Amino acid sequence: MSHPLIRMLDRGATLFLVLLGAFAIAIPVLNLLVPPGSALHVSTYFVALFGKYICYGLLALSIDLIWGYAGILSLGHGAFFALGGYAMGMYLMRQIGTRGVYANPILPDFMVFLNWPELPVYWYGFDYFAYAALMVVLVPGVLAFVFGWFAFRSRVTGVYLSIITQALTFALLLGFFRNNFGFGGNNGLTDFKEILGFNVQVETTRNALLVISCLALALCFLICRAIVTSKFGKVLVAIRDAESRTRFLGYRVEAYKLFVFTLSACMAGIAGALYVPQVGIINPSEFAPGNSIEAVIWVAVGGRGTLIGAVLGAFVVNYAKTYFTSGILAPYWLFMLGGLFIGTTLLMPRGIIGTYYHWRANRTEKKDAAVPNAAPHAAE
Amino acid sequence: MRASYDRIIAFVIALGLLVAGAGLAYAGPYEDALAGFTTDDFSDTADAVNAIAASGSPLAGPLIEALQEGRLSFSAKDKKVYIKTKNGALLDAATGKPAEGAAPDDIEAIRLNNRLRGVVDAAVGGLTLMASDPNRRYDAAQAVFKSRAADVLPALDKALAAETNVRVKKAMTEARAAIVLTAEDSSVADKIFAIAVIRDRGDQDALGLIDGLPADQPDAVHKAALAASGKIQSTLAIWSTVQNAWYGLSLGSVLLLAAIGLAITFGVMGVINMAHGEMVMIGAYTTFVVQEFIRTRNPALFDYSLAIAIPLAFLVAGSAGVVIERTIIRFLYGRPLETLLATWGLSLVLQQGVRTIFGPTNKDVGNPSWMSGAFDLGGITITYNRMWIIVFTGMVFVALLGMLRFTRLGLEMRAVTQNRAMAAAMGIRTARIDALTFGLGSGIAGIAGVALSQIDNVSPNLGQGYIIDSFMVVVFGGVGNLWGTLVGALTLGIANKFLEPFAGAVLGKIAILVFIILFIQKRPRGMFALKGRAVET
Numbered sequence: 079m080s081h082p083l084i085r086m087l088d089r090g091a092t093l094f095l096v097l098l099g100a101f102a103i104a105i106p107v108l109n110l111l112v113p114p115g116s117a118l119h120v121s122t123y124f125v126a127l128f129g130k131y132i133c134y135g136l137l138a139l140s141i142d143l144i145w146g147y148a149g150i151l152s153l154g155h156g157a158f159f160a161l162g163g164y165a166m167g168m169y170l171m172r173q174i175g176t177r178g179v180y181a182n183p184i185l186p187d188f189m190v191f192l193n194w195p196e197l198p199v200y201w202y203g204f205d206y207f208a209y210a211a212l213m214v215v216l217v218p219g220v221l222a223f224v225f226g227w228f229a230f231r232s233r234v235t236g237v238y239l240s241i242i243t244q245a246l247t248f249a250l251l252l253g254f255f256r257n258n259f260g261f262g263g264n265n266g267l268t269d270f271k272e273i274l275g276f277n278v279q280v281e282t283t284r285n286a287l288l289v290i291s292c293l294a295l296a297l298c299f300l301i302c303r304a305i306v307t308s309k310f311g312k313v314l315v316a317i318r319d320a321e322s323r324t325r326f327l328g329y330r331v332e333a334y335k336l337f338v339f340t341l342s343a344c345m346a347g348i349a350g351a352l353y354v355p356q357v358g359i360i361n362p363s364e365f366a367p368g369n370s371i372e373a374v375i376w377v378a379v380g381g382r383g384t385l386i387g388a389v390l391g392a393f394v395v396n397y398a399k400t401y402f403t404s405g406i407l408a409p410y411w412l413f414m415l416g417g418l419f420i421g422t423t424l425l426m427p428r429g430i431i432g433t434y435y436h437w438r439a440n441r442t443e444k445k446d447a448a449v450p451n452a453a454p455h456a457a458e
Numbered sequence: 459m460r461a462s463y464d465r466i467i468a469f470v471i472a473l474g475l476l477v478a479g480a481g482l483a484y485a486g487p488y489e490d491a492l493a494g495f496t497t498d499d500f501s502d503t504a505d506a507v508n509a510i511a512a513s514g515s516p517l518a519g520p521l522i523e524a525l526q527e528g529r530l531s532f533s534a535k536d537k538k539v540y541i542k543t544k545n546g547a548l549l550d551a552a553t554g555k556p557a558e559g560a561a562p563d564d565i566e567a568i569r570l571n572n573r574l575r576g577v578v579d580a581a582v583g584g585l586t587l588m589a590s591d592p593n594r595r596y597d598a599a600q601a602v603f604k605s606r607a608a609d610v611l612p613a614l615d616k617a618l619a620a621e622t623n624v625r626v627k628k629a630m631t632e633a634r635a636a637i638v639l640t641a642e643d644s645s646v647a648d649k650i651f652a653i654a655v656i657r658d659r660g661d662q663d664a665l666g667l668i669d670g671l672p673a674d675q676p677d678a679v680h681k682a683a684l685a686a687s688g689k690i691q692s693t694l695a696i697w698s699t700v701q702n703a704w705y706g707l708s709l710g711s712v713l714l715l716a717a718i719g720l721a722i723t724f725g726v727m728g729v730i731n732m733a734h735g736e737m738v739m740i741g742a743y744t745t746f747v748v749q750e751f752i753r754t755r756n757p758a759l760f761d762y763s764l765a766i767a768i769p770l771a772f773l774v775a776g777s778a779g780v781v782i783e784r785t786i787i788r789f790l791y792g793r794p795l796e797t798l799l800a801t802w803g804l805s806l807v808l809q810q811g812v813r814t815i816f817g818p819t820n821k822d823v824g825n826p827s828w829m830s831g832a833f834d835l836g837g838i839t840i841t842y843n844r845m846w847i848i849v850f851t852g853m854v855f856v857a858l859l860g861m862l863r864f865t866r867l868g869l870e871m872r873a874v875t876q877n878r879a880m881a882a883a884m885g886i887r888t889a890r891i892d893a894l895t896f897g898l899g900s901g902i903a904g905i906a907g908v909a910l911s912q913i914d915n916v917s918p919n920l921g922q923g924y925i926i927d928s929f930m931v932v933v934f935g936g937v938g939n940l941w942g943t944l945v946g947a948l949t950l951g952i953a954n955k956f957l958e959p960f961a962g963a964v965l966g967k968i969a970i971l972v973f974i975i976l977f978i979q980k981r982p983r984g985m986f987a988l989k990g991r992a993v994e995t
Contacts, residue, residue: 151795232979237730237794241929242975249971252964412810419803423796
């Protein structure tokens with residue numbers, strides 16, 4: 079039995095962290111230190127774009143943790159992402175202070191516009207970053223805990239679970255669209271000025287947010303690695319592959335699933351919170367069921383159950399989306415995305431990283447087979 | 459015959475001349491009343507309107523109509539009133555003939571305020587009470603009921619005596635009761651009788667009238683009014699319940715239509731088809747294409763467009779379903795989550811495909827004549843398209859039930875649902891059954907699209923709006939049982955409509971979603987779950 083740290087940081091994971099670190103250093107350097115005329119200069123537009131991708135990567139990572147390792151396909155993870163985003167958005171709204179259009183010292187612009195008499199109770203405390211940061215994790219976490227507690231205890235599994243998670247995010251979508259919910263209705267929260275005293279529009283803040291996002295992704299990646307390489311992770315895989323059998327062996331399946339589902343929701347919330355200051359807006363469309371399903375396809379493209387693949391998939395698909403939706407090919411993007419869903423599930427069910435692992439495993443197997451009396455290689 | 463016609467016309471003309479001549483010769487009540495318009499004073503105008511309505515002059519009708527439409531003018535200098543005809547000519551109101559000489563320079567339109575408009579409406583009501591068209595008489599009676607102008611009473615009594623149409627007579631009696639009830643000098647007995655008449659009318663207007671009575675009524679009247687008000691309220695409550703139930707039934711049947719195909723594919727194959735909504739959309743677009751074709755080739759067939767579209771939509775969507783099953787879904791059996799993703803991708807492709815071909819805007823799909831319009835049933839209004847959709851859903855449901863129960867294919871489908879391996883061992887070609895089942899489910903979605911094209915916008919997003927609701931129905935009703943789908947759809951439809959009045963449409967929907975999320979905890983396999991070993995697979 080190797081040391082847990084060594085198991086956690088296998089070759090792929092180390093490579094991923096090194097690349098992520100290099101990325102987090104290179105982009106700000108190329109943006110801030112290299113002069114704009116240079117061929118190596120990275121424009122601020124790309125800094126914000128990559129920051130967004132990193133947040134998507136974190137969302138994909140959280141989905142991979144539950145889907146790839148515990149077999150829970152959540153079609154409502156966008157809801158946790160958006161809730162985290164709203165918590166951060168509320169903090170950013172409070173930071174606007176009197177600089178809004180109506181310059182009201184207490185109420186955000188949209189509340190003045192809608193004639194709210196006073197600040198609703200659930201907005202209290204969002205003036206403080208620490209409180210908002212707590213809510214970023216707590217709100218999605220509590221929702222996931224309550225939802226998961228009900229769902230897993232009554233053994234709602236498979237497609238049924240997928241459908242009710244979709245219903246969950248759909249219900250939230252309808253709710254947040256309402257003006258009297260107190261979250262800006264249709265327009266959501268926007269027009270942010272500063273975060274922790276730094277102007278969100280300037281280059282340095284954007285670069286800092288990118289670096290922080292990379293750090294968050296690295297940290298969450300390590301947590302996920304620690305979980306999936308531990309005994310706990312083995313039980314999760316057992317649940318994924320044969321839930322009833324695991325239960326008969328005496329494991330509290332519900333407790334395992336609930337823990338990992340809640341953790342994953344918290345991560346999605348963090349991703350959302352980092353996403354909002356970088357794109358400058360959060361509105362109810364983030365709750366749209368389509369968004370959550372799209373996030374699942376990132377995981378599928380990159381490789382389900384590989385963690386690295388989820389992040390890679392988020393990058394590849396979103397880069398393709400940015401690339402194609404901005405050119406003359408824009409009307410065909412949905413064909414491509416749809417084709418990607420079908421193609422990945424039909425032709426490459428293991429995803430990019432999964433296919434690579436599989437190919438490598440096959441090759442070593444062949445090599446091992448050439449050596450007589452070699453120990454049989456563990457099946458994947 | 460011809461001669462007698464001419465004679466009658468000649469007689470009428472002579473009579474008209476006589477009346478006009480009499481008007482010129484003697485100043486009657488009509489001519490006296492005209493002076494009231496020339497003072498530019500609202501209460502004088504009101505008196506004049508009432509006097510003219512009561513005068514019985516044949517010019518009264520056109521004059522008041524002109525006043526209502528702002529075509530009545532006066533000249534304070536000449537003390538004359540003029541009617542401007544619709545084509546711009548100026549008539550002398552006193553004679554009804556074109557005004558002599560040039561128009562006076564101080565001519566000015568007679569102004570109306572809100573109170574006056576009420577008076578004018580009442581006058582028009584009184585005048586049209588004797589119209590020859592029963593519908594106009596009915597409308598006039600309703601107008602009088604609302605205005606309750608006491609001046610109309612003589613005209614109303616006259617009209618009532620002459621009335622033969624039962625419906626109009628009832629409306630007139632009610633109008634009379636309304637006048638009697640609000641008049642200050644009616645006797646207590648008359649008022650109580652009037653209350654009874656109005657109570658039997660039993661609608662919102664009646665309630666408003668009775669509740670709006672002044673407080674200083676005699677005790678007996680007051681008591682009768684209270685009792686009547688309670689009675690009307692309970693009648694209204696019953697009708698609003700019926701109305702909600704009807705709307706719920708309508709929504710439920712739409713949900714059933716959209717979900718029933720999904721229930722079949724999910725039940726038999728355990729496949730979640732996220733592209734189901736797009737099959738509905740394809741059906742709706744088939745209807746559009748059929749109607750376009752009919753419009754350009756043979757407009758006379760328009761009323762039959764739906765009859766043509768239904769089998770076509772079934773074929774188009776059904777064959778699309780078979781193709782999808784053969785090319786995508788069959789490779790994903792046993793991997794329901796992957797199927798879900800692949801079909802979602804397919805739905806994106808289909809939506810974008812339709813958007814590319816037909817454009818992103820809503821397409822105009824018309825109602826055939828037998829599906830447009832509405833009729834009143836008691837206190838509710840029923841539109842024909844909703845009614846036919848309910849009937850149609852019932853027919854589809856029964857046909858499907860019969861198909862599953864009595865045909866070879868149905869038998870084989872049930873066998874595969876219950877135990878796939880055993881069915882295969884008995885010689886059923888399960889792969890073929892899968893393809894046909896998927897085709898059947900998609901075909902029914904196509905038919906649903908034909909029906910939905912009549913009540914919803916036909917756009918590439920049509921299916922999206924129904925997919926989550928359809929899933930809720932299937933999950934709520936239970937899988938593999940059409941009765942579950944029926945009960946699920948109707949329950950959700952009716953619950954939705956009963957929640958709407960006091961929770962609002964959106965909160966009502968959220969409440970339903972939360973309810974289903976909680977319900978599924980209690981019964982993870984829906985209301986009508988399959989029992990036995992099939993459950994654990």
